[in-house]
Amino acid sequence: MRKSIQGIGALAALAVAFSAFAGTAFAGKDKMNFGKYQVGELRTGYTFSTPETRAIQDDDFENPAFLWVDVGEALWNKKEGKAGKSCASCHKNASASMRGVGARYPVFNKKLGKLQNLEQRINQERVEKMQAKPLKYESKELLGLTMFVRNQSKDMPINVSIDGPAAPFFEKGKKFYFQRRGQLDMACANCHVDNPGGMIRANLLSQGQSNGFPLYRLKWQKPGSLHRRFRGCNKQVRAKPYSYGADEYVNLELYVAWRGQGLPVETPAVRM
Ligand code: HEC
Ligand code: HEC
Numbered sequence: 001m002r003k004s005i006q007g008i009g010a011l012a013a014l015a016v017a018f019s020a021f022a023g024t025a026f027a028g029k030d031k032m033n034f035g036k037y038q039v040g041e042l043r044t045g046y047t048f049s050t051p052e053t054r055a056i057q058d059d060d061f062e063n064p065a066f067l068w069v070d071v072g073e074a075l076w077n078k079k080e081g082k083a084g085k086s087c088a089s090c091h092k093n094a095s096a097s098m099r100g101v102g103a104r105y106p107v108f109n110k111k112l113g114k115l116q117n118l119e120q121r122i123n124q125e126r127v128e129k130m131q132a133k134p135l136k137y138e139s140k141e142l143l144g145l146t147m148f149v150r151n152q153s154k155d156m157p158i159n160v161s162i163d164g165p166a167a168p169f170f171e172k173g174k175k176f177y178f179q180r181r182g183q184l185d186m187a188c189a190n191c192h193v194d195n196p197g198g199m200i201r202a203n204l205l206s207q208g209q210s211n212g213f214p215l216y217r218l219k220w221q222k223p224g225s226l227h228r229r230f231r232g233c234n235k236q237v238r239a240k241p242y243s244y245g246a247d248e249y250v251n252l253e254l255y256v257a258w259r260g261q262g263l264p265v266e267t268p269a270v271r272m
Pocket of ligand 2: 046208
């Protein structure tokens, strides 16, 4: 959340800055070849990043997010809880057992009767299979483990299922995406569908794709979950954010993932 956006004057300025770009045609403006980060009309946030930010992501040794991936890998192998097991006790090598899993989430979970995202699945595994405590949302541990699991699907196309039992939740997520909210009365779509490539104050708007999450934000100086990003975007329009792991956000997560269906998993991405 930009601390500098304060007061009605600033809000009005934000709206004006935005409207100056409303209707700006985006397609074809940028003729660069973004390789795997562009699939048809879909472009990941990488293609809207500065060359400097891209360079940090491109080099696994320079990418600070890998410190968290390493935390996740250590946890994968660490025995915790009353069952005396680690993730690895059952799933062995994550590069085989978790390959493709991160590209499919969130999924409908029969027992819960609703969608479940990867963070929630990991915690379910800890509680039910390890008899260990769930990890706190946005903790170094849960971010690390989620990034580690997602990273096993690196470069695989996002491949979520939106039909069958997932359909009604997908519809809710879609509705959320197009619903105007907050003092600025703006929907996700007003920024990320209508205006990618446009500026909103100092920010270059992307398509708002989720394929790189959890990702490292230079502004945060640490990685954050997709729900942290949703909260930030809600607050940007002065709307009340939902809590981490809220059903509303998990449904939204499915819709946003589906918008980027076919884009490669980029976790852990690096953004401004
Ligand atoms: C006691 C064995 C056991 C342990 C320990 C365990 N799992 Fe699992 N896990 C399973 C089994 C079996 C399944 C598939 C059947 C099911 O849904 O229960 C599964 C399913 C999963 C899935 C869903 C895969 C999919 O295709 O949707 C994920 C993700 C996962 N485990 C991650 C983990 C992580 C991360 C840990 C450690 C925190 C862990 N598991 C610990 C046995 C285990
Ligand atoms: C007022 C404009 C605005 C609105 C409305 C908005 N966002 Fe954003 N969003 C941004 C900006 C600015 C960024 C950072 C630059 C970028 O990637 O677009 C961003 C980034 C994102 C990203 C990260 C993209 C990446 O590659 O790192 C996602 C995902 C996202 N938004 C989703 C949403 C969702 C879902 C909503 C609706 C709840 C929403 N946004 C509403 C302005 C907005």
